[in-house]
Amino acid sequence: MDQRPNTKAIRIQTPRSPQMEHSTPLFLTSSFCFENAEDMRAAFAEESDDNIYTRFSNPNVQEFIDKICALEGAEDGFATASGMSAVFGCFMTFLNSGDHLLSCSSVFGSTHTIITKYLYRWDIEYSYADIHRPETWEALIRPNTRMIYIETPTNPGLDIVDLEWLGKIAKKHNVILLVDNCFATPVLQRPIDFGADLVLHSATKWLDGQGRVLGGVVVGKKELIRELYLFCRNTGPSISPFNAWVLSKSLETLDVRMQRHCDNAEKLVAALEGNPKINWIRYPFHPTHPKYEVAKKQMTRGGGLITFDLKGGLESGRKFLDALQMLSLTSNLGDSRSIASHPASTTHSKLSKEEQEAVSITPGLIRISVGLEQVEDIIADILQALEKS
Numbered sequence: 471m472d473q474r475p476n477t478k479a480i481r482i483q484t485p486r487s488p489q490m491e492h493s494t495p496l497f498l499t500s501s502f503c504f505e506n507a508e509d510m511r512a513a514f515a516e517e518s519d520d521n522i523y524t525r526f527s528n529p530n531v532q533e534f535i536d537k538i539c540a541l542e543g544a545e546d547g548f549a550t551a552s553g554m555s556a557v558f559g560c561f562m563t564f565l566n567s568g569d570h571l572l573s574c575s576s577v578f579g580s581t582h583t584i585i586t587k588y589l590y591r592w593d594i595e596y597s598y599a600d601i602h603r604p605e606t607w608e609a610l611i612r613p614n615t616r617m618i619y620i621e622t623p624t625n626p627g628l629d630i631v632d633l634e635w636l637g638k639i640a641k642k643h644n645v646i647l648l649v650d651n652c653f654a655t656p657v658l659q660r661p662i663d664f665g666a667d668l669v670l671h672s673a674t675k676w677l678d679g680q681g682r683v684l685g686g687v688v689v690g691k692k693e694l695i696r697e698l699y700l701f702c703r704n705t706g707p708s709i710s711p712f713n714a715w716v717l718s719k720s721l722e723t724l725d726v727r728m729q730r731h732c733d734n735a736e737k738l739v740a741a742l743e744g745n746p747k748i749n750w751i752r753y754p755f756h757p758t759h760p761k762y763e764v765a766k767k768q769m770t771r772g773g774g775l776i777t778f779d780l781k782g783g784l785e786s787g788r789k790f791l792d793a794l795q796m797l798s799l800t801s802n803l804g805d806s807r808s809i810a811s812h813p814a815s816t817t818h819s820k821l822s823k824e825e826q827e828a829v830s831i832t833p834g835l836i837r838i839s840v841g842l843e844q845v846e847d848i849i850a851d852i853l854q855a856l857e858k859s
């Protein structure tokens with residue numbers, strides 16, 4: 471009987487040991503043994519699937535990968551030590567000297583740093599596609615463009631890229647489409663269904679969901695994952711089996727957690743509507759979102775992140791953070807605990823005004839990662855902090 475993805479995220483399991491454990495045990499081992507020279511030869515010759523060394527593969531890691539493949543509808547995958555090693559591993563595997571990368575202008579800060587400050591070392595060119603003007607994107611594709619890289623929804627602007635439209639463009643130009651699906655998770659959005667070749671995650675965020683471990687994962691077409699595997703097997707960004715074990719357990723509750731994050735986010739948006747301290751609220755499933763129709767087409771729900779713009783700008787943003795009594799001030803998201811951040815005074819403070827605008831950051835922008843607490847408590851804390859901001 472073929473199971474549905476959310477059931478597979480619970481039921482996929484490393485084959486039981488003779489102990490007949492119910493929950494997968496931890497395989498904290500750097501390497502694996504062989505009965506004889508022939509078995510060892512066959513493993514190295516890739517004639518068998520036997521594990522050799524945890525930098526290459528490990529049962530806990532494989533279980534985590536198999537679950538993400540089931541959730542994303544992917545053929546194969548590779549798990550990495552962090553979201554950034556997934557991003558960097560993909561760039562280094564698929565981009566050769568002389569190639570061109572087309573990335574959406576609005577990407578996570580460290581991804582932006584790799585693109586703008588490191589790729590030139592390997593003679594890899596890049597262009598940024600204006601997130602606000604998708605009609606200009608196709609003309610930026612060059613004969614040497616090898617990859618299109620996007621986030622949707624973006625961090626922190628919550629901009630949305632039309633995956634179906636971009637999937638067709640990537641196919642037409644024979645370019646790899648790589649989507650960072652960190653903000654939506656496969657519960658809310660499956661980019662492969664719309665034509666993406668590869669999907670990556672910072673598993674550190676919603677996939678873990680409790681702010682415990684770093685992790686990353688890339689899934690997609692088998693032949694591309696094979697290239698990624700060979701690169702990573704030799705260069706070493708592999709995830710630790712402990713982190714993979716934690717993440718695999720987390721996936722058993724991903725669907726219920728994401729539904730509750732969305733419930734809470736929707737209620738928070740409703741409670742903030744019309745608040746005199748706020749210019750606007752942004753949430754992918756709110757009718758005022760500029761890409762509301764696109765979000766509705768490609769996401770099942772709006773996700774756990776909302777942003778709003780404080781009328782008082784930069785100073786109000788700082789006051790708002792200081793006035794919060796329960797929400798955490800921490801540089802993470804996708805946690806059971808609600809988190810507030812003010813990009814203009816922290817993560818994005820070094821960007822010029824124009825650069826901030828290009829990635830939809832205003833001086834008064836507040837990003838809330840809506841947690842799993844009783845929503846009344848989340849709302850009460852935010853409303854009282856708004857009064858003081």
Ligand SMILES: Cc1ncc(COP(=O)(O)O)c(C=O)c1O
Pocket residue numbers: 552553554555578621625650652653671672673674675684685686
């Ligand atoms: C959209 C996005 N991609 C990638 C990353 C990097 O992930 P990690 O911190 O696990 O390296 C982050 C981290 O915040 C992120 O928000």
